[in-house]
Amino acid sequence: MSAATIDSPGNQKxxxxxxxxGGSSRADHIKFLIFALAVLTMPIWLSPIGAAYPDLVQKFAxxxxxxxxxxxxxxxxGYLSFGHAAFLGVGSYAAVWSFKLLTMNIVPAILFxxxxxxxxxxxxxxxxxxxxGIYFSILTLAxxxxxxxxxxxxxxxxxxxxxxxxxxxxxxxxxxxxAGAGLPSTNLFGMLTVGYTGFYVCAVMLILAxxxxxxxxxxxxxxxxxxxxxxxxxxxYTGFNTRPYTLAAFVISGMYAGLAGSLxxxxxxxxxxxxxxxxxxxxxxxxxxxxxxxxxxxxxxxxGIIKYFENIFSAFNDQVLGRIFxxxxxxxxxxxxxxxxxxxxxxxxxxxxxxxxxxxxxxxGGVMEGVARIKARFDRSRSDTAR
Amino acid sequence: MAILNVQGVCKDFGGxxxxxxxxxxxxxxxxxxxxxxxxxxxxxxxxxxxGRITPDTGSVTFDGKSLLxxxxxxxxxxxxxxxxxxxEIFADLSLVENVKIPAFAKRxxxxxxxxxxxxxxxxxxxxxxxxxxxxxxxxxxxHMHAGSLSRGDKRRLELAMCLVQDPKLLLLDEPTAxxxxxxxxxxxxxLQRIGERGITKIVIEHxxxxxxxxxxxxxxxxxxxxxxxxxxxxIKGNPKVxxxxxxxxxx
Amino acid sequence: xxxxxxxALNGLDKGGAYALIALGLxxxxxxxxxxxxxxxxxxxxxxxCAVTMQKLLTLSRQIEDTSVTFFKxxxxxxxxxxxxxDTGLLLIDYSVPLAVLLTIPVMLLIGLIMERGxxxxxYKRSHAEQILVTFxxxxxxxxxxxxxxxxNPIPTPAPNVVAGSADxxxxxxxxxxxVYPWWRLIYLAFSAAIIAGVFAFLRFTxxxxxxxxxxxxxxxxxxxxxxxxxxxxxxxGLAAVVAGLAGMMYTPILPPDYHMGMEFLVLSFVxxxxxxxxxxxxxxxxxxxxxxxxxxxSMNEVKSIIPGIDQIIVYLVAVVVLQVRPRGLLGRRGVxxx
Numbered sequence: 001m002s003a004a005t006i007d008s009p010g011n012q013k014x015x016x017x018x019x020x021x022g023g024s025s026r027a028d029h030i031k032f033l034i035f036a037l038a039v040l041t042m043p044i045w046l047s048p049i050g051a052a053y054p055d056l057v058q059k060f061a062x063x064x065x066x067x068x069x070x071x072x073x074x075x076x077x078g079y080l081s082f083g084h085a086a087f088l089g090v091g092s093y094a095a096v097w098s099f100k101l102l103t104m105n106i107v108p109a110i111l112f113x114x115x116x117x118x119x120x121x122x123x124x125x126x127x128x129x130x131x132x133g134i135y136f137s138i139l140t141l142a143x144x145x146x147x148x149x150x151x152x153x154x155x156x157x158x159x160x161x162x163x164x165x166x167x168x169x170x171x172x173x174x175x176x177x178x179a180g181a182g183l184p185s186t187n188l189f190g191m192l193t194v195g196y197t198g199f200y201v202c203a204v205m206l207i208l209a210x211x212x213x214x215x216x217x218x219x220x221x222x223x224x225x226x227x228x229x230x231x232x233x234x235x236x237y238t239g240f241n242t243r244p245y246t247l248a249a250f251v252i253s254g255m256y257a258g259l260a261g262s263l264x265x266x267x268x269x270x271x272x273x274x275x276x277x278x279x280x281x282x283x284x285x286x287x288x289x290x291x292x293x294x295x296x297x298x299x300x301x302x303x304g305i306i307k308y309f310e311n312i313f314s315a316f317n318d319q320v321l322g323r324i325f326x327x328x329x330x331x332x333x334x335x336x337x338x339x340x341x342x343x344x345x346x347x348x349x350x351x352x353x354x355x356x357x358x359x360x361x362x363x364x365g366g367v368m369e370g371v372a373r374i375k376a377r378f379d380r381s382r383s384d385t386a387r
Numbered sequence: 388m389a390i391l392n393v394q395g396v397c398k399d400f401g402g403x404x405x406x407x408x409x410x411x412x413x414x415x416x417x418x419x420x421x422x423x424x425x426x427x428x429x430x431x432x433x434x435x436x437x438g439r440i441t442p443d444t445g446s447v448t449f450d451g452k453s454l455l456x457x458x459x460x461x462x463x464x465x466x467x468x469x470x471x472x473x474x475e476i477f478a479d480l481s482l483v484e485n486v487k488i489p490a491f492a493k494r495x496x497x498x499x500x501x502x503x504x505x506x507x508x509x510x511x512x513x514x515x516x517x518x519x520x521x522x523x524x525x526x527x528x529x530h531m532h533a534g535s536l537s538r539g540d541k542r543r544l545e546l547a548m549c550l551v552q553d554p555k556l557l558l559l560d561e562p563t564a565x566x567x568x569x570x571x572x573x574x575x576x577x578l579q580r581i582g583e584r585g586i587t588k589i590v591i592e593h594x595x596x597x598x599x600x601x602x603x604x605x606x607x608x609x610x611x612x613x614x615x616x617x618x619x620x621x622i623k624g625n626p627k628v629x630x631x632x633x634x635x636x637x638x
Numbered sequence: 639x640x641x642x643x644x645x646a647l648n649g650l651d652k653g654g655a656y657a658l659i660a661l662g663l664x665x666x667x668x669x670x671x672x673x674x675x676x677x678x679x680x681x682x683x684x685x686x687c688a689v690t691m692q693k694l695l696t697l698s699r700q701i702e703d704t705s706v707t708f709f710k711x712x713x714x715x716x717x718x719x720x721x722x723x724d725t726g727l728l729l730i731d732y733s734v735p736l737a738v739l740l741t742i743p744v745m746l747l748i749g750l751i752m753e754r755g756x757x758x759x760x761y762k763r764s765h766a767e768q769i770l771v772t773f774x775x776x777x778x779x780x781x782x783x784x785x786x787x788x789x790n791p792i793p794t795p796a797p798n799v800v801a802g803s804a805d806x807x808x809x810x811x812x813x814x815x816x817v818y819p820w821w822r823l824i825y826l827a828f829s830a831a832i833i834a835g836v837f838a839f840l841r842f843t844x845x846x847x848x849x850x851x852x853x854x855x856x857x858x859x860x861x862x863x864x865x866x867x868x869x870x871x872x873x874x875g876l877a878a879v880v881a882g883l884a885g886m887m888y889t890p891i892l893p894p895d896y897h898m899g900m901e902f903l904v905l906s907f908v909x910x911x912x913x914x915x916x917x918x919x920x921x922x923x924x925x926x927x928x929x930x931x932x933x934x935x936s937m938n939e940v941k942s943i944i945p946g947i948d949q950i951i952v953y954l955v956a957v958v959v960l961q962v963r964p965r966g967l968l969g970r971r972g973v974x975x976x
Contacts, residue, residue, distance in 0.1 A: 025505060080766045131960060134673055134765055138911045139960060141904065142953035154946030220491050220509070221502040223480075227488050230477040237437060237475070238548065239463035239492035248500055278904060282773065289770060342785045350785065353777030360771040361759070 028214060035297070036207045043196065051308055054195045054267075059311075060304045061202035062263045065209045067287045067299030069256020072213060074285070075294035076222060077249045078229030079129075082137045082281050083144025086124070087117040087254040089151065089276030091261025093158065096165045096271045103175035104184045106193055106201065110262045117258015118251050125250035129243065132232065144278055151273035164272035186266050198267040205263060206300070209256060214296055216252070225249055286356055292368030301367050306352070313351060316344035390415040390556060390587050391436070396445030398431060398611075405431045406442065407611040413556070413604075418578075418588045420598045423608035429591045430472065432608065433558055436589075437469050438462045450555060460497045466555035468548075470562055474541035476548070478534030482525055485533050485544055486516035486551050493552040519551045520544075523577060539570040543577070550581065557581075559590045563597050575600055599623075640807065640816045645933040651822050651891070653929020654829030655681075658884035659906040660913065660921035661836060662877030668853040668916045669870040672757055673765050675772040677881055678903025679779040683748060684741055684882025685894035686783055689792050691737035695730045732797045734890055741886045742879055749878025753871050776899065784896040791893035796821040821890045828887050832880060833922055840918070849873055853916070908956045914969025924967055928952050 038045075042060065046052040051060075066088060073079050094116035095109035102108050128139040151159040159165055167183050176184070186193045193201050216222045224245050228235050235242050265271055274280070283306070291302025321344065325336040343351045363370050393411035397404070405428045413419045421429050434440040435447055438459040447454045454462055468489075477485050490512045495501070507513065520526055523543040528536070533544060542562060549557055562578070563571040571594060578601055582588070592598050598605065598619070605622045607615040615628045622628055659681055666674050698714035718726030729736065756775065760768045795801065800820035807816025840846035852866045885894070892898065909928055913920030934940060936948035947954075959967065 025507070078766075080769065127957060127961065131964060134769070134915070135911060135960060135964070137769070138907055139957060142908060142956045145904065146950040146953045149949035150946050153949050215505075216502045218505045218507075219502045220495070220504065220506055221500055223484060223488060223506050224491070226480060227477045227484075230479040231475060234475040234477060235488075236459040237463055237469055237471075238489045239460050239497055239552070240488075241458070241460045241497040244498045244500075279900075285770070285773075342782075346789075347781060347785055349777055350781035353774050353781060357771055357774035357778065360767060360774060361756075364763075364767060 025218075028218065031296075032211060032214060035210055039203050039207055040200070042203070043199070049308075051311070054199050056307065056311055058199045058202050058263075058267045059307045061199065061206040062260050062267075063284075063287060063303035063307055064206050064300040065202075065263070066257055066260035066284050067291065067303040068206075068209050068213050068296075069253045069260070070284045071288050071293055071295075071299040072216065072225075072256070073249050073253035074288060075299070076217065076225040076229060077246055079132070079246065079250070080137045080285070081128075081140040081250075081253075082278060082285070083124070083140035083142075083147075084253070084257055084284050085278065085280035086144040086147045086276050087121055087257035088261040088264075088280065089147065089271065089273065090120045091117045091258030092265045092271035092275055093151075093165060093261075094258070095262035095265035096167070096269055097158075099167060099173075099186065099265070099269050100165075100171040101174065103173055104186050105175070106186050106188050106266045109186070109266060110205075110259065113262020113265070114255045114258045117261065118255040120258075121251045121254020122247070125247050125254070129246050129250060141278055141281070144276060144281055148273055148276040148278070151276060159271070159273055161273070164270050166270045186269055193266055201266060202263050205259060209259065210296070210300070217296060221245070221248070286352065288366075289364075290356065290359055290366050292366030295366075295368040298366050298368040305367070309351070310348055313344045313348040314346075317341075320344075388415045389413060390450055391589070392446075392448045393432075393435075394446045394448075396432070396435060396442045396447065398428075398435065398440060398442050405611050406435070409445070409608070409611070409613055411606055411613065411616075413587060413589060415587055416585045417603040418582060418590060418601045420590045420592060420602035420605045421608055422592065422595075422598055422605060427608040428611040429608055430560060431611075433469070433560055433589070433591060436462070436558060437467060460492075463492070463552075464497055467558065468550075468552050468554035468556070469558040470542070470545050470549055470560060472560040472564060474538070474545045476533045476541055476544055478532070480533055481530045482520060482533055482536075482544055483513070483516050483529045486520055486547050487512050489548045490516050490551045516551060519547045522550070522580075523547045524573070539566050539574075542566070542574070546577070550586075554586060557586050557588045559588060559592075561591055561593065563592065563594050571597065640812065641937060641939075642934075643806075643810075643812075643816060644818065645937055646930060647818055647822065647826070649930030649933030650826050650926060651829075651929070652932060653926035654826055654833075655884050655888055655902065655925075656906055656909045656929055657922045657925025658829055658832060659881055659902055660909040660925050661833065661918060662881045663906060663910050664913070664916060664918050664921040665836075665849075665873055665877045667910075668918070669849060669873045670753075670757065670761060672760060673768045673772070674757070675769050675903065675907075676752070676776040676779065677772075677877075678899035678901070678906065679776040680745065680748070680878050680881040680899070681885035681888075681902050682780065682783065682894065682896065682899030684745060684885030685794075685889050685898065686787060686885075687741040687744055687882060688734050688737040688794050688886045688889045689787060689894060691740050692730075692733040692794050694740075695733045695736070734794055734796055734886070737886050738883070741882045745879045745882030746875045748882075749875035750871065752878070753874040757874065758871075776903070780896045780899060787896065789896060791895040793893045794889040796824075796890035800824060825887055825891060829884065832883060836876075836880065837918070845869060845872075905952060908952055910966075912956050912959045912966055914963075914966030917966070917968040920966055920968030928955060931955060 039061070042057045043052045046057065051057065066084075070081070070084055073081055073084075091113035095113040098109040098112045124140065124143045128136055128143065131139060152161055169183065173184070186198075188197075188201065191197060216225075224235070224240060227240075228242050228245060232242055261271075261275065264275070287302035287306050288299045289302070290305060291300065292298025321337045321340055322333065325333045328336060341347070343354075359366060365372070389412040391411070391413040393409055396406050396409040398406040409428075409432060411419075411432075421432065423429055431440060435442050436449075436454060438454065438457060438461075441455060449462075449465060449467060452465060454465075454467075477488065480488075484506075487506065487509075491499075491509075494512065517526070517529060520529060523546055525540060525543055525547065528540070533541070536544060546562070559578075563574050566574065575597055578588070578590075582601070588601075590598070590601060602619055605617065605619055606613050607622060607625075607628045615622060615625050617625070659677060662680070663674060663677050666672055666677070695718060696716045698716045699720065700712040701715050701720075703711040703713040716726065716730060718729055720726075722729070752775075756771065760771060802820060803817035804820050804823055805814060805816075806818050806823075807813050810816070840850050848864055848866070848869055852870065885899075888894075905928070906925075909924045910921055912928065913922070913924030931951050932948070935951040941948055963969070
């Protein structure tokens, strides 16, 4: 017994699982099952709020994956990347090329998308992670902008520039055999992945992505990432080589983005450079913060909330507003329409900006913190009445 | 046998000589105190041992290996742990996690990509971490946030983080600075108990009670040079030390 | 040769705008310790001060157009013309420079409100949170501008006198083929003047000395019993004015739209980082350097050797500089680290 115990009396006490150490395995798995069930039944329970159509639920799943991956880097490790959209774009391009050259089967497309995201993240991460703080943010931003600009200019043979990369009739598709009359559709071993099938592909991927993120979070690797976020200096003096840890987190995060990008191509087989622009990187930051960075569920919630309201709000116009405020008397109704119209339709981003500021100012932990606060208050009032 | 051997170490900061030909031998299993007035170069010297600073000239060998030009984490893996002047802990993590992390570093090395197993399933790490926390008197706070601890408790926690690695050499940078008398005494007790385990320690300290209670050997640093070295009694009576360090006042 | 001089001038022009924004960013960062992602929005607001001025001066009334004889027609005639005749038209022609009257008070006010109303609550929070909240603010500001002024760029021409080009080839003895727009020359002189003004202000006034000392070591200056905080608030206002003026003067070069701020912000942040966070000289140096490099990279001769270089040069330089000099060109140790 070398280093194991020093003064032994401490050894006799029972080892209680603690909330701080990440909850019990059982609780995690119950949460995971609920999550999986909720994701798979989205088309049902989202229909009362008018969100149950394939295009939108696909987006929830895809951006959920993107945000989960981003959170591994930002929420766990504490590195704020402003260039994450680059990996999304690369994943999309890789998937579409797989559709063009190999086969319309989505399995290789997804694999190539993840791989491309990972390799690209390895290259960018290797250089960017030499710095921390805002220097790191600017470096990732610089790389993403370079990728975006190049995709629009000299890389046109690969990206097809402004038009975007699309399928064509004369694409080789060497594994698929002779082409039919029209453009083929993406499929999973023959099963067409359009509409709800496409959604279920994305949903399964989201569930897997969540499960992996959960395992990472509870693992020694994940604990090391959280420690790096908390105090990187101490990590070095504690015998950890933090570079491979941060690089691994960066690459994993890039692979998640690559996966999300390839799924975008699965449900709609084209890829454009605008997916790589830094505003798109900003969007995933917003999602993660809004939902609650550092939490497992938060980023998925954030992605869902933003995509849902983007969809609802941007469809609003003055007539719709007028109908909503129908219950008000004449003058007030018009006033309400005038007051709210800058926030909807084209002005949806204004709402997003305002909400985002409010979140950062008053609720830095995002929706998850809000839920926790309400729960705490509820528990307190319940124990008060019980007394 | 000298476990740490420092030979002719010099370090300039923009023309200012912080360390000047420092020679130091720390014997295995002893407590070696480094004392000296403010700005004498004590912390700079400690920084040379953990890879935060690379000396301009000279050599630092630990356990027969040079510590120069290697990364802080490699130095730690070689068996050197350090307690900082302001406690460096993982404020966002629980106490027991704070201690598990160095335990993992000791067991698994500087990098291991174990992203599948659950932390909780590594029972021996958990047991060890909790035992060490009990040792330093923090057993009742295992699952508290480390950031919410008092300053004294943070120091204790940092000490636990070092002890869990069972280091060959423990560096303590002013372990009692800013502590109340009672806390200081508790810390002395704790350090004495650790002393029984035979960990070699280097202590920088202003509190002479601590120094004379714990140290086997004392080196006095003034203006970047070791001006005296010896057993506590010899140092107490050394006129050169009193001149340079205490401004002539008697201990 | 002509092309080289032209590109150098273009680069200096662009660099002037970068340098002015980066200067403000650095002042804010150095004094308040805040990373302000809304600084590009301030630049954009300055540009829209010029637009507003133009709109104010051209407020019009419909009067009957007597030149149309077949039917009753109306035309818009600015009040200024109705009231002052040709003098009024001259005023309209000068709307961009006249916008100074609007820009300085408006931007100062916006800056002070922003600092007191929002930024001051973020001194103690992490840089990431500062970035996020100011990023949110930038979105809000630009969406408001979009709601008010629309999404399209609004032409705001320079005064007629300087609408043409200067015959700089003749000045330099290089022949008459080399011409350069007057307004761009004015912008160059203007940015140089503002930069010089800011440095002179910091160097030669007591206020400036306190600010500089505060940038070096805030606590010590605070201990001297000087109200550093209030001065820093004013610095924020000044930085807003500098960014606003930079944007206002840029309008004849680039018709302003609501998202011009974001584009300049991204580049200006690269500039600040290349120059070294917290270094005013570095910000100016890097601003001009990157502006010139960007201009030269867009020459056909260069592009034909390295395709696409014009698209990435700024970012490429940033990456290289940060690898070679981790704190930027003139950065100090210990700024924004850890």
